[in-house]
Amino acid sequence: MENLPQVMQPIYEGKAKRLWETEDSDTLRMEFKNDATAFNGEKKASFESKGRLNNSISTLIYRYLETVGVPTHFVKQLDDTNVIVKRVDILMVEVIVRNVSAGSFCKRTGVEEGKAFSQPIIEFSYKSDELGDPLINDDYIREMQLATPEDLVHLRESALKVNEILSGLFAEVGLKLVDFKLEFGRLKSDSSVIVLADEISPDGCRLWDLKTGEKMDKDRFRRDLGNVMEAYEEVLGRLKERLGGE
Numbered sequence: 732m733e734n735l736p737q738v739m740q741p742i743y744e745g746k747a748k749r750l751w752e753t754e755d756s757d758t759l760r761m762e763f764k765n766d767a768t769a770f771n772g773e774k775k776a777s778f779e780s781k782g783r784l785n786n787s788i789s790t791l792i793y794r795y796l797e798t799v800g801v802p803t804h805f806v807k808q809l810d811d812t813n814v815i816v817k818r819v820d821i822l823m824v825e826v827i828v829r830n831v832s833a834g835s836f837c838k839r840t841g842v843e844e845g846k847a848f849s850q851p852i853i854e855f856s857y858k859s860d861e862l863g864d865p866l867i868n869d870d871y872i873r874e875m876q877l878a879t880p881e882d883l884v885h886l887r888e889s890a891l892k893v894n895e896i897l898s899g900l901f902a903e904v905g906l907k908l909v910d911f912k913l914e915f916g917r918l919k920s921d922s923s924v925i926v927l928a929d930e931i932s933p934d935g936c937r938l939w940d941l942k943t944g945e946k947m948d949k950d951r952f953r954r955d956l957g958n959v960m961e962a963y964e965e966v967l968g969r970l971k972e973r974l975g976g977e
């Protein structure tokens with residue numbers, strides 16, 4: 732068994748990304764995969780350019796958020812499908828912000844799709860693939876010790892700030908930010924600091940064209956609307972025009 736090349740293993744593999752160690756113990760390499768899943772992994776597909784598109788979109792958004800004062804895990808883009816990120820302990824709470832009724836909100840309430848809310852709705856879910864990311868509330872989060880009440884205040888404030896910034900950004904490129912999911916993590920190098928982590932891409936946002944109402948996000952895959960990557964490419968093109976980038 733000697734002299735066999737060591738096969739590198741990711742330290743984490745999710746449905747759409749892998750995380751790899753780097754030489755620096757405070758950073759990781761985050762790789763965007765081409766795999767797409769929906770309905771808690773029940774529906775699966777692979778799209779040739781998804782990793783590249785989501786990496787480019789997420790990189791543009793994270794750089795922008797950093798420039799307007801939102802602390803994130805982003806360090807730099809490495810190549811088409813990889814970024815370097817600060818190492819964090821992910822909070823097991825997903826923060827969802829909704830501006831317009833869609834998706835599970837409609838399913839849960841019977842409200843029709845497309846109703847603009849008077850104020851954004853913030854929702855939390857327990858990050859557990861096994862349980863299908865169930866909806867939870869502040870009391871669950873406290874008792875499950877997923878985050879402290881103080882952390883939760885911070886998560887809410889950050890999510891609302893990100894919503895304002897990104898709703899404005901997407902509006903400038905003719906897109907309505909309907910809803911999105913954020914994840915946060917505690918810096919490995921300083922656990923008192925919580926930063927925005929994971930990715931922001933059409934996989935985890937609903938984006939509707941302001942003129943035509945067309946869906947420009949993963950709902951195209953969930954609902955078999957076709958032209959999934961064409962929509963992601965269009966989102967990237969518009970963001971590049973507004974924010975720059977090669």
Ligand code: TMP
Nearest residue numbers: 833834835836910911912934935936937
């Ligand atoms: P939902 O309507 O299915 O609850 O989704 C709300 C938003 O959160 C939508 O933009 C998709 C995103 N989301 C994820 O990114 N990952 C998930 O696991 C879920 C359930 C939603």
